[in-house]
Amino acid sequence: MTDEIALQTEDLVAGYIPGVNILNGCSVTVKKGELVGIIGPNGAGKSTLLKAVFGQVGIRSGKVLLGGQDITGLKADKLVTRGVGMVPQNNNVFPSLTIAENLQMGAYQRPKTYQERLDFVTSLFPELAKRLAQRAGSLSGGERQMVAMSRALMMDPQVLLLDEPSAGLSPVRQDETFINVAQINRAGVSVLLVEQNARRALQICHRGYVLDQGRNAHSGPGRELLNDPKVIELYLGTLATDHTATSTTPVVGG
Ligand SMILES: Nc1ncnc2c1ncn2[C@@H]1O[C@H](COP(=O)(O)OP(=O)(O)O)[C@@H](O)[C@H]1O
Ligand SMILES: [Mg+2]
Numbered sequence: 001m002t003d004e005i006a007l008q009t010e011d012l013v014a015g016y017i018p019g020v021n022i023l024n025g026c027s028v029t030v031k032k033g034e035l036v037g038i039i040g041p042n043g044a045g046k047s048t049l050l051k052a053v054f055g056q057v058g059i060r061s062g063k064v065l066l067g068g069q070d071i072t073g074l075k076a077d078k079l080v081t082r083g084v085g086m087v088p089q090n091n092n093v094f095p096s097l098t099i100a101e102n103l104q105m106g107a108y109q110r111p112k113t114y115q116e117r118l119d120f121v122t123s124l125f126p127e128l129a130k131r132l133a134q135r136a137g138s139l140s141g142g143e144r145q146m147v148a149m150s151r152a153l154m155m156d157p158q159v160l161l162l163d164e165p166s167a168g169l170s171p172v173r174q175d176e177t178f179i180n181v182a183q184i185n186r187a188g189v190s191v192l193l194v195e196q197n198a199r200r201a202l203q204i205c206h207r208g209y210v211l212d213q214g215r216n217a218h219s220g221p222g223r224e225l226l227n228d229p230k231v232i233e234l235y236l237g238t239l240a241t242d243h244t245a246t247s248t249t250p251v252v253g254g
Contacts, residue, residue, distance in 0.1 A: 002031065002032050002033065003031060004031060004032045004067075005029055005030070005031055005032070005065070005067070005068065006030045006031060006032045006033075006034070006066070006067060006158055006159045006190035007028075007029070007030040007053070007064075007065070007066055007067075007084075007158075007159040007190065007192060008027075008028070008029045008030070008063075008064070008065040009026055009027055009028045009029075009049070009052075009053060009062065009063070009064050009065075010027055010062050010063040010064075010065070011025045011026070011027055011061065011062040011063075012025065012026040012027070012049070012052055012059060012061075012062035012063075012064070013025060013026075013059070013060040013061045013062055014048060014052040014057045014058060014059045014060055014062075015048075015057070015058070015060065016048075016057060016058075021060065021214065022045045022048045022057075022214050023045050023048055023049060023052060023062075023214040023215075024213065024214035024215050025062070025214070025215055026045070026049055026062075026211065026214060026215060026216060027062075027216060028049070028192070028209055028216065030159055030190050030191070030192050031190070032158075032190055033185075033188060033190055034185075034190055034191075034206045034207065035181070035182065035185040035190075035191045035193065035204060035205050035206050036190075036191065036192050036193065036205060036206065036207050036208065036209070037193045037194075037195060037198075037201040037202055037204075037205035037207070037208040037209070037222060038192065038193065038194045038195070038208070038209050038211055039194075039195055039196075039198035039201055039202065039208060039209075039210055039211070039225075039235060040198075040210050040211035040212050040217070040235065041212065041235065042196070044211045044212050044213060044214070045211055045213070045214040046163075046164075046194040046211055047089065047163055047164075047194065048214070049194070049211065050086065050088075050161045050163050050192070050194055052064070053084070053161060053192075054076055054079055054084060054086045054161060055073065055074050055075045055076050055078070055079055056076060059072055059073055066079075066082060066083060066084060066158065066159070067083075067158060069082075071084070077109075080109060080155055080157075081109055081110075081155070082158075083155075083156070083157050083158035083159065084157060084158070084159055084161065085152035085153065085155060085157030085159070085160040085161065086152060086160075086161040086163075087145075087148045087149055087151075087152050087160070087161065087162050087163065087165065088163050089163040089164045089167060092144075092145075092148035092151075093136040093137075093139075093144050093147050093148050093151065094136060095135065095136050095137030096135065096136075096137060097135070097136060098132065098133050098134060098135055098136065099128060099131055099132050099133070099134055099135075099136055099139075099147055100132040100133065102136050102147055102150075102151050103117075103118060103121065103132075103147075103150060103151055103154055105151065106150070106151035106152060106153070106154030106155060107154040107155065109155065110155060113156070114154070117153065117154045117155075117156060118154075120153065120156075120187075121150040121153050121154065124150075124153075124180075124183055124184060124187060125146050125150060125180070127143075127146075128146065128147070128150060140173065141168055141169045141170075141173060142169050142170075142173030142174075142176050142177055145165045145166075145169070145177050145180070146177075146180055148165075149162070149165065149180065149181075149184060153184065153189065157189065158190060159189075159190045159191070159192060160184065160189050160190070160191045160192070161192050161194075162181065162191060162192070162193045162194065163194045164194055164195055164196055165177050165180075165181060165193070165195075166178060166195060166196075166197050166200065167196055174197060174200065175200075178197075178200050178201075178203075178204050181193060181204065182204045185204075193205065198235060198236055199226065199236060201222075202222040202223070202225050202226045203222065203226065204222070205222035206221065206222060207219065207220065207221055207222060208220065208221075208222045208225045210225065210231060210235050212234075212235075217234075217235075218230070218231050218235075
């Protein structure tokens with residue numbers, strides 16, 4: 001990892017309804033090669049932050065920078081070609097299409113690189129290679145997340161935005177999903193990960209931010225946040241009881 005910045009938001013203010021701000025000055029940095037987690041209570045604005053970065057929510061003030069270039073307010077299709085990949089929380093695969101077709105959709109703006117990118121995602125997730133002809137709708141939730149992340153990786157993003165990839169999955173599938181995210185990051189992709197499973201997210205993140213009411217409330221290395229009594233009390237709650245003994249999730253620096 002370098003000190004070069006992949007993605008940065010500066011004092012973002014954004015919202016859906018006129019006069020109601022959901023993000024109230026949110027500043028987040030992802031360095032190149034970094035895996036950064038965003039945790040926080042329901043309704044804190046985590047998804048809104050990703051949507052604001054990805055041109056899906058009106059930004060009222062503040063900036064979004066990609067590799068130092070201002071991308072504030074660009075629409076999703078432009079952002080994808082500039083190197084921002086997004087995996088929304090829901091409806092992130094085409095269930096009636098095969099895995100291969102989903103991956104082709106991911107690469108439609110750059111069809112020439114399809115084979116090269118397919119080689120990349122199947123090197124990360126060898127199971128995909130064997131099942132390219134299978135319909136995405138017939139996959140388990142965890143497998144679907146793998147396809148959704150792979151689809152976003154088909155454009156070789158400089159930064160990958162993930163909105164709650166573990167939501168709705170069984171504990172075992174959640175573990176697999178966190179392992180997959182860590183693996184994508186280890187392959188060199190900068191990742192901004194939003195998670196409701198705060199403890200697991202902080203375990204795999206280099207750095208984390210706690211978002212509360214649209215502002216960053218705390219930030220620091222994932223390990224430090226995990227052990228910060230204030231963060232535990234306010235944001236990790238009962239999740240603060242130790243699940244790590246049974247977890248197979250790789251731990252940064254551990
Ligand atoms: N499409 C929308 N229109 C209006 N308000 C919304 C919309 N989506 C989310 N909100 C509101 O924005 C706030 C933050 O939501 P969200 O970013 O989804 O939170 P989180 O992902 O942290 O749970 C909530 O109060 C929610 O009701
Ligand atoms: Mg959300």
